Amino acid sequence: MPDPSQRHAVTSKLWSRINERGDFPLLSDSLRVTISAMQGDDRAITSLAQIVLSDFTLTQRVLRLANSAMYMAFGGNITTVSRALVVLGVEAVAHLVLGLKLVDHFQQCHLQLQRLDAKLELNRAMLAGCIARKVCAARDVRAGEEAVVCTLMRQLGRLLCIFYLEHEWAQIRARALAGCCTDDELSAQVLGISFDELGEEAAERWGLPEVIRRGMLPFDFSAPPTGPQAGAECDHWLRAVSSFSVEMSRSMTDAADDAGSRSRRVLETVQCYAAALSLGVEALRGMMGELVKDEASRHFLREIDELQAASAGDAPHSAERTLRDGLRGLRLLPSLHHLGPVLAMASEAMLAGMRFSRAIIFVRDPRRHAFEARLGFGAGIEQLLPQLRFNEIFSGDVFHLAITNPVGIFIENACNPKFGAHIPRWFREVVSDAHAFVLLPVRAGSDTVALVYGDWNSAEQARTMGPGEMAALNELAQELGRFFGQARVAAPAAP
Secondary structure (H helix, E strand, O other): OOOHHHHHHHHHHHHHHHHHHOOOHHHOHHHHHHHHHHOOOHHHHHHHHHHHHOOHHHHHHHHHHHOOHHHHHHOOOOOOHHHHHHHHOHHHHHHHHHHHHHHHHHHHHHHHOOOHHHHHHHHHHHHHHHHHHHHHOOOOHHHHHHHHHHHHHHOHHHHHHHHHOHHHHHHHHHHHHHOOOOHHHHHHHHHOOOHHHHHHHHHHHOOOOHHHHHHOOOOOOOOOOOOOOOHHHHHHHHHHHHHHHHHHHHHHHOOOOOHHHHHHHHHHHHHHHOOOOOOOHHHHHHHHHHHOOOHHHHHHHHHHHHHHHHHOOOOOOOHHHHHHHHHHHHHOOOOOOOHHHHHHHHHHHHHHHHOOOEEEEEEEEOOOOEEEEEEEEEOOHHHHHHHOEEEOOOOOOHHHHHHHOOOOEEEOOOOOHHHHHHOOHHHHHHOOOOOEEEEEEEEEOOEEEEEEEEEEOOOOOOOOOOHHHHHHHHHHHHHHHHHHOOOOOOOOOOO
């Protein structure tokens, strides 16, 4: 049985990480307004109209829906968002906004991520959303928008774990690869809470509408089949759509299967859910055949194939290219962007590019005249961060040399006794297994405001650093400097 204390510890760590690194999709102002509008707040409804009008894609989607054949009884030729809100109803528009904002956030996360497993799961989530929309295309469009949101949210727990609980996700994946249990079955063992429960807790914490929270629950096959109607029957149908879409996404993209095995799994999934979706087996199978021809679905399927090939080692790894991909993501962000997500992006780019064991960012605290480890990635990082700090008063070691240097320093053999005098005792006592590491100063104007650290903790992993890789790391650290330009940003607290 899951340990309640373990569950509490994991969820507390998750909310802490979210606060440090920035909101995962549903804490943005626009989505808070969307949820308020669904609860009948007149001012929020006006704000919802403004959200739609501020986004060209949203405006076109809302007007196109309001002028569709389904709503011709209202006279057609609807040209204003306010009128569309009256015709469609606030809930229908709000669900459309929720779905598009979630998709937009997932796409932005995809651009910023460097880890292959995270990109893979995001693409699967997006593909599942395409499947839900395809299944609902012949039914009530408004119910279809609800179903897409439920499908995206159905995968929230897994995505939260991947984004914010990297060490636990690595344990889950390692056990899944070593045995016969699935990720979902192992989540309760490792986290003390299943992916589904984690997603449900997040949805409740963020105040999602009841219809979405009910629709993202696991599907119950013992209940009779229903259509997109009102009340409990609608909840059951939404669960069927979201569960089918997520399962189908995995059936179509399982790396362990060849083409023939995937086709059989797709057919099995269709046969399993056809009655629950009030569709015939051949009709649902035909929809899935059409799906792979749709441009959006083809894009996600192609990316998933490429990511699986890269993960299997079929594609050559380029450290410099991966670092520069991360650098491009940083350059797309405005200087006023919150610091936590920026530091996380840079750390993740380093881990993915150089395949470091750990990446840690020390941030200068001018009140204490010290550099303190505020954020990091890697095994056991939670225990390390509180112990890593050093005084900014100069001393003759590599850390103080790094904060006075204009470019980074690479220590190729940190275990060499001849070099021991240059490595401070506080560091050696806490990080005793570092075989090679790099230190990169982050400067804002003439001041060093942070120090980026990356290491390999075994002789087998440690290697030399190429000039192109070192140049990319220095550019990454240089780019971080512009985000420290104003005192508006508080450095994230250690977990």
